[in-house]
Amino acid sequence: LARQAPLRLALPGLGGDAVARLVADVADAPVDTATVAALTERTGGNPFYVRESARLLAGEGALVALSDVPEGVRDVLRRRFARLPESAVAVLRLAAVAGREADVDVLVAAADTDEDGVLDALDAGLIAGLLTEPALGRVRFVHALVRDTMCADLSRLRSTRMHARIAAALERLGTGDVTALAYHHSRAVSTATAARALELCLRAAELADRGNGHDAAVDLRARALECFDRLPADHPGDRAAERVDLLGALLRAQVRAGSIVPARATRQRAVDIATAERRDDLLIAAFTAWTEPSPWQTRPYASVDEPLVAALDRLLELPDLPPLHRCRLLDAYAVELSGESAGENADASGRRDPRAAAREAITIARRIGDPNLLGMTLSTLLQQLPTPLDAPERVVLAQELIDVGDAHEMPAYRWYGRFNLAASAADLGDAEQTLRLVLESREVARAYLMPEATSVVEYTLAMFANLEGRPEEAERRYAEALAPMIARGSPHAAGFGWIATATIRVEQGRAAELAPQVPHILAGYGPFVADLLAVVLAADGRIDEARRMRALAVPIRVDFFFTVLSTYRAMAVVALDEHDVAAALYTDLLPFRDAPPTCAGLSLALRPIAHTLGELADYLGRPDEAAAHFAHAAETARRWGAAPWRRMTRPAPAIDAGT
Known part of the structure; x- marks a missing residue:
């Protein structure tokens, strides 16, 4: 050749x-x-x-x-490593522990061979195509898989010693790279070095926070806790209070990273410490550590952590609470009971009204004059106002939240205010303003690397695709938006994903395709989806099963899901000939006649409520009312460019209930 x-x-x-x-x-x-x-x-x-x-x-x-690393890739790479001298592989493993990219001076200082030995090893890696030279005095592994394979073949003991040598080399060279120092010190922590490692992790976490490196901040604060646990027994200070403080910092980092379920678990760790110590000061610190808003509820839908709420209620009864503590405790209480406001959703427990708690928290925040506190309390009250009927008040609150966020450069409130203003514009029928504000909120979320906010906006854009008659695109966009939320452990993502798919299938006339999933969905999400599952079963011709499913249904909560679940209840009771339920539902839905085809906090697109009212009126034998509702629904759909429903001026084809 x-x-x-x-x-x-x-x-x-x-x-x-x-x-x-x-x-x-x-x-x-x-x-x-x-x-x-x-x-x-x-x-x-x-x-x-x-x-x-x-x-x-x-x-x-x-x-x-x-x-x-896939096994096939690992085998190929190991054969390539085997062709190199053992001394070269040892240095390359040190480089792998140092990171995807490493400073040659650090490797020379940390290696257990001389400078020529290090340079010979790096030359061998370069010739073998394992390394590149991205800049003078630096080497980089060509693929992350190469580095990961190198690291995977090291025992934990040896990698820990290598981290210690690299940390010592960084200290000797006087590097100012706090992040690198924290990385290696925390992975080689001992009782003797724990205080230094803890200090470095906290400093590096603050740098990550300032650079919107949310995942890095979570990792660093978690490692800070590990370093704290390695401090010597005679280390001075209030160990329980310091640990609760560190947990609070981790909690806030997790919220910023969109890891809501882990954040709740972190808070529970702090609560457990406070409870074990029998110290209300620590319990207050645990509950008031959550100072970051979240776009969606922070707990599973329609659930209440009763012990947590009871503890908050008890703390709120303590005499002489400082205003700041009372404000944050009220806010935490309202968040825990979001969607449980007195009235339609209240039970006989005698709990204080969370909406009233949120309003009192805002009053205190205004008096204190802390913009971050005001932003948090405004965000919490906005969560307490979820229906289209609440839109006028939400407009005022959301605009104030935007003003606070813009004036004080607080990205979370800049985003949350704009997204809530978009949802309010939708409820007030302004389609153009809704989309404009959604796109504005997306720019804020992207600029500040806000993972949960970005996913929520992308979910909304999937809703718009469905609204405009592009169901295949909508399904793809829903899946892409939900994937990172599921990876972060969102308590809502999987359920929202199924409901989004079901909404598309029902409007396509393909509800029966979902029938095989009914047992799994009922087991996972309970009776609040019983009406939708009854619609699916009826569409599949399983009428007796549909009736049994309907019997499991619970009262519909007046929250962000109200119009969605009411629509499916209407479809079910018409199909199954439940006249009395249909009549009561018709009355309940009349105040929502002007609601848009966007619902559930801009996450789903559904036939306008006016159309559902038309179907109920037609079923109830009120043809004139039905005609007026259908005409109004068609006009609503036209205004929104809602292709699937613009010509729906009569009831959808009935499901044969065998009656």
Whole structure:
């Protein structure tokens, strides 16, 4: 071949689009853009690495595919390592522990060989195609998979010692890289070094917070707690109070990262410490540590943590509470009971009204004059006003929240105010203003790397795709928006995803396709979805089962799901000929006649409530009222560009209930 003067071509890795096609082909399913981007970076676009990673993705999911090395790739890389001298592999393992990219001076200072030995090893890695030189005096592994394979073959004991050597080298070289120091010190922590490691983790976490590095901040604050636990027994200070304080900082980082379920677990750890110590000061600190708003409820739908609420209620009865503590406790109480306001959703428990608690918290916040406190309390009251009938008050509160966020450069309130103003504009029938504000809120979420807010906005844009008659695009966008929420442990994402799919299927006349999922959905989400499941069963011709399912239904809560669940109840009772229920529901829905086809906090698109009223009126034998409702529904759909419902001027084809 050499005599034929062959042309040697250096082939680049596959680009993102090619990786997406290959992964989708191997995994036999579309993959969200974030996962494709991560796999492209992780594999360098190497087709073999991509294919093996895609197989791992198909079998184990994104979390494993983005953290583990596929066995086939690992075997290939180990054979490449075996061709290198053992001394070179030892230095390359040190470089792998240092990170994806490493400073050569640090490696020389940390290695257990001389400078020539280090340079020889790095040269060997470069020649073997394992390393590149991104800048003078730095080396970088060509793929994350190479580095991960190097690290995977190290015992924990050896990697810990390597981290300690790298940390010592960084200290000797006088580097100002706090993040690198924290990374290595925290992974080599001992009783002797715990105080230094703790200090570095907290400093690095503050830097991550300032740079909107939310996931990094969570990791650093979690490691700070591990370092705290390694402090010597005679370390001075109030250990319980310090631990609760560290847990509070971790909680706030988790909320900013969109990890709501872990944040609740962190708060519960702080509550448990306070309870074990029998100290109300620590309990107050645990409950008042949550100072970041969340777009959705922070607990599973229609559930209440009764012990938590009881503890908050008891603390609120303490005499001489400082105003700041009372304000934050009221806010925490209102958040825990969001959707449980006195009136329609209240029970006989005798609890104080969470809406009243939220209003009192705002009053105190105004008196204190702290803009962050005011922003938090405004956000909480907005959660207490979820229905279209609450829109006028929400407009005032959301605009004030925007003003507070803009004036004081607080991204969470800038986003939350705009998104709530968008939802209010929708409830007031202004489609153009709604979309404009949604897009504004997306810009804020993206600019400040707000993961949960970004997912919520993308979910809304999926809703718009369905609203405008693009159901396939809507399903794809819903899946892409929900994937990172599920990965972060959202308590709502999976349920919302199923309801979004069901909403699309019902409006397509394909509800029966969901029938095989009914037992699983009922077991997972309980009787509040019984009406929707009854619609599915009736569409599948299983009328007796549909009636039994309807018997499980509970009163519909007057919250952000009210119009959604009422629509499905109306469909079910008309199909199953429940005249009395239909008559009562018709009365309940009349105040919502002007509601838009957007609902559930801009997350779902559904036939206008006026159309549902038309179907109920037609079933109840009120043809004139039905005609007026259908005409109003058609006009509402036209105003919103809602293609699926613009010509629905009569009842949908009835489901044969066998009556």
